[in-house]
Amino acid sequence: MIIDGKKIAAKKYDHIKMSVETSTFSVTLGVILVWENAASLRYIKQKEKWAEFTGIKFVIKKLPKEISERRLLEEIEKMNKDDSINGFIVQMPLPRHISATKVTLAIAPEKDVDGFHPINVGKILIGDNSGFASCTPAGVMEIFKHENIELTGKNVCIVGASNIVGKPMSALLMNAWATVTVCNSRTMNLKLHTSKSDIVIMAAGVPGLLKVDMIHVGTTVIDVWFTVIDGKIHGDADFGTIEMVGNRITPVPGWVGVMTVAMLMENTFKAAKQQNS
Amino acid sequence: MIIDGKKIAAKKYDHIKMSVETSTFSVTLGVILVWENAASLRYIKQKEKWAEFTGIKFVIKKLPKEISERRLLEEIEKMNKDDSINGFIVQMPLPRHISATKVTLAIAPEKDVDGFHPINVGKILIGDNSGFASCTPAGVMEIFKHENIELTGKNVCIVGASNIVGKPMSALLMNAWATVTVCNSRTMNLKLHTSKSDIVIMAAGVPGLLKVDMIHVGTTVIDVWFTVIDGKIHGDADFGTIEMVGNRITPVPGWVGVMTVAMLMENTFKAAKQQNS
Numbered sequence: 055m056i057i058d059g060k061k062i063a064a065k066k067y068d069h070i071k072m073s074v075e076t077s078t079f080s081v082t083l084g085v086i087l088v089w090e091n092a093a094s095l096r097y098i099k100q101k102e103k104w105a106e107f108t109g110i111k112f113v114i115k116k117l118p119k120e121i122s123e124r125r126l127l128e129e130i131e132k133m134n135k136d137d138s139i140n141g142f143i144v145q146m147p148l149p150r151h152i153s154a155t156k157v158t159l160a161i162a163p164e165k166d167v168d169g170f171h172p173i174n175v176g177k178i179l180i181g182d183n184s185g186f187a188s189c190t191p192a193g194v195m196e197i198f199k200h201e202n203i204e205l206t207g208k209n210v211c212i213v214g215a216s217n218i219v220g221k222p223m224s225a226l227l228m229n230a231w232a233t234v235t236v237c238n239s240r241t242m243n244l245k246l247h248t249s250k251s252d253i254v255i256m257a258a259g260v261p262g263l264l265k266v267d268m269i270h271v272g273t274t275v276i277d278v279w280f281t282v283i284d285g286k287i288h289g290d291a292d293f294g295t296i297e298m299v300g301n302r303i304t305p306v307p308g309w310v311g312v313m314t315v316a317m318l319m320e321n322t323f324k325a326a327k328q329q330n331s
Numbered sequence: 332m333i334i335d336g337k338k339i340a341a342k343k344y345d346h347i348k349m350s351v352e353t354s355t356f357s358v359t360l361g362v363i364l365v366w367e368n369a370a371s372l373r374y375i376k377q378k379e380k381w382a383e384f385t386g387i388k389f390v391i392k393k394l395p396k397e398i399s400e401r402r403l404l405e406e407i408e409k410m411n412k413d414d415s416i417n418g419f420i421v422q423m424p425l426p427r428h429i430s431a432t433k434v435t436l437a438i439a440p441e442k443d444v445d446g447f448h449p450i451n452v453g454k455i456l457i458g459d460n461s462g463f464a465s466c467t468p469a470g471v472m473e474i475f476k477h478e479n480i481e482l483t484g485k486n487v488c489i490v491g492a493s494n495i496v497g498k499p500m501s502a503l504l505m506n507a508w509a510t511v512t513v514c515n516s517r518t519m520n521l522k523l524h525t526s527k528s529d530i531v532i533m534a535a536g537v538p539g540l541l542k543v544d545m546i547h548v549g550t551t552v553i554d555v556w557f558t559v560i561d562g563k564i565h566g567d568a569d570f571g572t573i574e575m576v577g578n579r580i581t582p583v584p585g586w587v588g589v590m591t592v593a594m595l596m597e598n599t600f601k602a603a604k605q606q607n608s
Contacts, residue, residue, distance in 0.1 A: 155459070172462070176453030179502070180494045182432070185449070207517040215505050217457045224501065225456070228492050228513055233524065235512040236505055240484040247510065250523060 055302045057274075059309020062200045063193075066316040067108055073323055074109040079330040082111040083167065083322045084133050084142030088126060088152070089119045094145050097311075104315050110322055113139060123152045127160050134162040140326035141167030141186075143318070164328065167321035169222070179225040184328070186321045191223035193313035194255060194276055195230070197304070203253070203274060206231040211247045213237045213264070213290065214257035219278055223255060244268065256290035266295040275303040278310055332579045334551075336586020339477045340470075343593040344384055350600055351386040356607040359388040360444065360599045361410050361419030365403060365429065366396045371422050374588075381592050387599055390416060400429045404437050411439040417603035418444030418463075420595070441605065444598035446499070456502040461605070463598045468500035470590035471532060471553055472507070474581070480530070480551060483508040488524045490514045490541070490567065491534035496555055500532060521545065533567035543572040552580040555587055 074081050083105050085098055098114065105112040117129060126144075133142045142165055144157050158166075163173040169186040177185025187195075198205060210227050214220045215238040227234045235247050239258070245268040248254050256264050257278040264275065275296055277289040289306025297303050351358050360382050362375055375391065382389040394406060403421075410419045419442055421434050440450045446463040454462025464472075475482060487504050491497045492515040504511045512524050516535070522545040525531050533541055534555040541552065552573055554566040566583030574580050 172453030172457060172459060173450040174453065175456050176449030176451065179452050179456055179498050180449060182449065207519045209519075209523075221456050221502070221505060224505075224513070225498070228498060228501075228515070231515060231517045233512065233514050233518045235510065235524075236501070237510050238505070238508060240508045241510045242484045242486075246486075246527060247512075250527075 055300070056297060057197060057201060057276075057302050057304045057309075059197060059304050059313055062197055063309060063312040063316045065200065066196060066313070066320070067104060070110075070316070070319050070323055071108040077323075077327070079326055080111060081109070081323050081326040082113060082138055082140050083319070084113045084115065084136075084139040086115045086117065086126075086129060086133065086142065086144045088117050088121060088144070089147065089149050090116065091147075094147070098145060100311065100315050101318065104312075104319055105322075108319050108323075110319055113142075119149050121152075123156065126152060126157065130157065130160045134160075134165060139165065140329055141165045141322040143168045165325060167318055167325055169321065170218070175217075175222060175225075178222055178229075181229045186324065187226060187317075188218055188222040189314045189317035189321065190219050190278060190310065191226055192317040192320070193310070194223060194278065195226050196313065196317065197276065198230075198253075201274075201302070205253075207233065208252040209233050209235070209250055210253040210255065211235045211237065211251035212255045212257065213241075213244065213248070214259065214279065216257060219257040223257070248273075254291075258290050260290055261288035262290070262292045264291040264296070266292060266299055269296070269301065271300055273301050275301055277304050277306045280306045280310065332577070333574060334474060334478060334553075334579050334581045334586075336474060336581050336590055339474055340586060340589040340593045342477065343473060343590070343597070344381060347387075347593070347596050347600055348385040354600075354604070356603055357388060358386070358600055358603040359390060359415055359417050360596070361390045361392065361413075361416040363392045363394065363403075363406060363410065363419065363421045365394050365398060365421070366424065366426050367393065368424075371424070375422060377588060377592050378595065381589075381596055382599075385596050385600075387596055390419075396426050398429075400433065403429060403434065407434065407437045411437075411442060416442065417606055418442045418599040420445045442602060444595055444602055446598065447495070452494075452499060452502075455499055455506075458506045463601065464503060464594075465495055465499040466591045466594035466598065467496050467555060467587065468503055469594040469597070470587070471500060471555065472503050473590065473594065474553065474586075475507075475530075478551075478579070482530075484510065485529040486510050486512070486527055487530040487532065488512045488514065488528035489532045489534065490518075490521065490525070491536065491556065493534060496534040500534070525550075531568075535567050537567055538565035539567070539569045541568040541573070543569060543576055546573070546578065548577055550578050552578055554581050554583045557583045557587065
């Protein structure tokens with residue numbers, strides 16, 4: 055059975071749109087773009103499109119790739135202080151002469167709608183809901199909610215321990231009372247962990263890593279990461295065979311981008327709400 | 332085989348003492364005590380004793396239990412601004428009329444040597460070593476280091492997902508390339524997870540929860556939590572039988588308190604070093 059992540063994202067956008075329309079305050083998302091490469095421009099176009107759809111104002115600040123780190127930090131500080139901006143992001147990747155860590159730390163935590171600032175990462179881990187969760191794992195939680203997938207007491211295996219997916223995903227799942235296993239590239243016997251799991255979340259960036267014989271029938275597979283080889287997009291799970299034997303699975307590509315952007319809009323609305331309460 | 336946590340802590344204290352003695356700066360730990368109950372006084376006595384041993388100056392600020400939250404936050408702000416204090420803690424528990432969350436957030440992250448501020452929790456999760464790790468899990472990592480227990484690729488099961496032990500423990504282990512499973516009170520079949528693990532860390536607060544038939548021979552058991560029943564101290568693991576069949580295990584009581592305080596001193600030295608560089 056295919057989990058239609060796109061449809062779930064569409065419902066989420068409708069919900070956010072309604073929240074924005076019925077709120078007494080306006081909602082504005084800022085984007086700082088330092089490097090106009092094709093991928094970043096494509097991502098930003100998506101964000102602009104969905105901001106417009108949901109009624110969130112979209113402000114973009116384009117800066118030259120040669121900008122100094124100090125000047126960029128000044129621009130971030132301007133957005134921090136600008137009351138008309140509720141939340142903002144600095145589009146990654148950054149040119150090499152700029153430290154991503156410094157940039158992340160410079161964004162005011164209450165406007166950090168990407169959820170990358172350590173204070174937001176920490177709040178999510180300790181279960182403090184005033185924090186902003188990283189958008190991709192938050193989108194996965196949205197899928198569980200929409201599909202009525204119970205998490206309490208369930209065995210969930212996350213394959214891939216990155217800072218933007220695997221680790222914050224584990225935090226959200228621990229707080230939902232799941233029994234969480236996080237695997238990484240040094241894990242000796244991946245099947246040992248995937249085969250005893252009710253849910254497997256693939257975020258490794260290794261095409262076809264999860265095969266059908268590594269899970270039991272009835273396992274829900276969420277395939278997050280994708281890899282492009284010769285212009286073709288591959289997921290981490292062997293989709294065809296896994297879907298065929300009756301497991302629930304998300305197709306790749308299709309849902310991660312659109313769901314991640316939905317959660318960015320949700321975070322922006324949340325920031326505006328916090329700032330107006 | 333018994334892991335002698337006390338001996339490991341003693342070595343750690345010697346090491347910190349040497350670091351303090353040979354450093355060009357002085358090191359000072361502050362403690363704010365709001366509520367003079369017997370347990371808190373006992374803990375503070377330990378901290379004072381080991382601060383003295385390692386050459387760390389110890390400053391205690393006792394405040395009346397009836398102090399308002401606002402006044403306490405002012406006292407915290409004073410310590411934040413006091414250049415003669417490198418790191419400080421507010422001894423828990425606090426009286427009910429004071430929010431522990433507000434207190435934790437009020438401590439300057441660069442002086443938060445308990446490692447409870449969300450920014451430090453987040454830094455530890457994303458592997459940013461400028462942060463301060465929560466002292467008890469940091470002490471467990473010290474045991475692995477001292478005992479030459481390899482973590483890369485090993486299966487580690489943590490039983491108990493608390494904010495002060497289980498969750499930060501999982502963060503430290505993920506960053507050490509372990510495959511980490513975190514169980515909680517809703518975990519359906521604990522044995523499923525413990526029996527496939529090379530290392531089991533018990534931090535649940537359920538006396539005798541881990542029995543010998545739940546692990547394989549050769550498993551290292553770190554028993555962190557303890558429960559006092561009728562004045563007798565119980566660990567989470569069935570120590571006698573587990574030790575008998577040849578597993579490495581830490582005895583309870585004996586090491587957690589002294590190792591946790593050692594890591595508090597280490598964090599204080601680290602704070603002083605950061606502030607003087």
